[in-house]
Amino acid sequence: MAFYIKRMTVIGLGLIGGSLARALRRKALVGEVVGVNRHRESLERAVALGVIDRFSTDPEDGVRDADLVVVATPVRAIVPTIARAAPGMMRGAVVTDAGSVKGRIVAACEAVMPQGVDFVGGHPIAGTEHSGVEASFATLFEGSRTILTPTEHTAKDALELVTLVWEATGSTVETMDPLHHDKVLAATSHLPHLMAYNIVKTLSDLENDVQSEVFRFAASGFRDFTRIASSDPTMWRDICLENREAILEMIGRFGQDLQTLRDLVHDGNGDALHQIFSQSRATRDRVLKIGKG
Numbered sequence: 219m220a221f222y223i224k225r226m227t228v229i230g231l232g233l234i235g236g237s238l239a240r241a242l243r244r245k246a247l248v249g250e251v252v253g254v255n256r257h258r259e260s261l262e263r264a265v266a267l268g269v270i271d272r273f274s275t276d277p278e279d280g281v282r283d284a285d286l287v288v289v290a291t292p293v294r295a296i297v298p299t300i301a302r303a304a305p306g307m308m309r310g311a312v313v314t315d316a317g318s319v320k321g322r323i324v325a326a327c328e329a330v331m332p333q334g335v336d337f338v339g340g341h342p343i344a345g346t347e348h349s350g351v352e353a354s355f356a357t358l359f360e361g362s363r364t365i366l367t368p369t370e371h372t373a374k375d376a377l378e379l380v381t382l383v384w385e386a387t388g389s390t391v392e393t394m395d396p397l398h399h400d401k402v403l404a405a406t407s408h409l410p411h412l413m414a415y416n417i418v419k420t421l422s423d424l425e426n427d428v429q430s431e432v433f434r435f436a437a438s439g440f441r442d443f444t445r446i447a448s449s450d451p452t453m454w455r456d457i458c459l460e461n462r463e464a465i466l467e468m469i470g471r472f473g474q475d476l477q478t479l480r481d482l483v484h485d486g487n488g489d490a491l492h493q494i495f496s497q498s499r500a501t502r503d504r505v506l507k508i509g510k511g
């Protein structure tokens with residue numbers, strides 16, 4: 219089904235918001251794009267880069283007459299920003315977000331929607347370790363998946379529009395309950411990022427403590443960890459604070475498994491270690507198959 223958005227406002231114009239704006243503009247699916255950010259300088263750069271047509275630093279002013287409002291600020295700023303913008307929203311507008319955590323945010327956003335304005339929670343599973351509008355690009359979402367988290371309050375038309383928007387970027391859309399989303403993402407994204415932050419910290423402390431040369435001999439696997447651990451600190455602080463319970467559960471499970479590995483190494487139990495490593499290899503094959511599917 220075809221769609222056209224006369225005016226779209228993106229609040230929090232960084233990697234994700236900027237890439238969405240670029241993708242829709244490239245396909246001429248949006249008329250005017252208005253950017254809202256706290257800092258004027260990044261908005262001026264966004265105009266110069268052709269990502270937006272004009273901007274405002276005031277969310278209420280920026281969303282006026284917008285058919286679609288996309289909020290792509292760090293997770294903890296989403297609810298307060300939507301609450302500030304709400305009085306300026308046009309009747310019939312659709313509001314969505316791109317936050318990496320959904321449960322509490324979706325409930326709070328639904329609660330502050332003005333009469334006649336619909337909210338649809340969203341999370342594109344795509345990104346890079348870079349941030350800011352300069353890092354945005356039109357093809358970021360091609361081949362990715364986007365999770366939308368409708369609830370019993372979500373209007374069907376609004377869900378349809380947001381689905382079409384993400385599909386137009388080249389993403390495949392799936393729906394999920396908001397709290398279930400948070401559990402799945404805690405396992406597949408949040409825990410791996412925390413592991414990366416932790417391993418980089420451990421080795422960095424080691425290098426300082428014993429003046430060793432760990433980084434000179436770091437293998438490419440470790441470089442991947444440092445890449446992941448260079449992701450935006452504000453974004454990851456917010457994710458940890460907002461998805462606390464699900465992340466704690468995953469850290470608990472991971473800790474138990476690490477303890478098991480520790481015990482097997484301590485006991486010199488080669489058979490058990492070999493079995494665990496073989497299972498992990500089989501899991502890798504399964505992950506690749508699912509990815510291709």
Ligand code: NAD
Nearest residue numbers: 230232233234255256290291292293295317318345349350
């Ligand atoms: P980013 O840092 O590139 O962009 C966020 C922008 O929001 C910045 O320009 C910042 O100045 C602005 N901002 C911060 N507080 C604001 C406020 N109160 N009002 C207006 N603007 C504000 O971050 P990003 O990578 O584009 O992430 C944006 C959102 O998308 C986050 O909620 C994140 O969880 C989610 N997300 C990120 C990724 C990823 O890999 N980067 C992937 C999927 C979802």
